[in-house]
Amino acid sequence: MNEELRIQLVMSKMGMITYLADDGSLTMGVAMIQSVSASEIRLFTYLENVIASELERRPNLVLTVQDTEQELFLAVSGEASVEEDDELAAKLWNENNGNWFETKETDKHVFLINLAVTNIYRWPSD
Numbered sequence: 001m002n003e004e005l006r007i008q009l010v011m012s013k014m015g016m017i018t019y020l021a022d023d024g025s026l027t028m029g030v031a032m033i034q035s036v037s038a039s040e041i042r043l044f045t046y047l048e049n050v051i052a053s054e055l056e057r058r059p060n061l062v063l064t065v066q067d068t069e070q071e072l073f074l075a076v077s078g079e080a081s082v083e084e085d086d087e088l089a090a091k092l093w094n095e096n097n098g099n100w101f102e103t104k105e106t107d108k109h110v111f112l113i114n115l116a117v118t119n120i121y122r123w124p125s126d
Contacts, residue, residue, distance in 0.1 A: 006037070010035070014031060015063045016064050017061055042114055060077065063075070078115045
């Protein structure tokens with residue numbers, strides 16, 4: 001991922017995740033983007049415990065971002081894992097997350113996810 005796209009993702013702050021379960025059902029949810037490197041995205045999201053445990057067996061996840069102010073329309077796919085580091089989660093937590101979720105300490109369905117990016121598809125803005 002190039003630096004311009006990395007900065008745009010950080011500035012967009014949120015997206016939607018999509019997860020395909022073993023039974024073929026889709027789960028979608030809000031994702032609050034916390035940090036972006038050249039190869040990884042860390043985000044907070046709300047997941048039922050079953051899905052969080054399924055990520056170990058079936059880690060494929062898609063993050064979609066539509067930010068009209070930046071004319072940014074993309075889908076990022078990769079292998080997701082639940083970040084178990086509570087200290088890191090506390091460090092990354094910010095007040096914007098509180099608009100969507102209770103804190104990770106008070107809601108056990110809020111997870112910090114690490115998405116190892118394998119593919120990025122960007123739609124043209126026109």
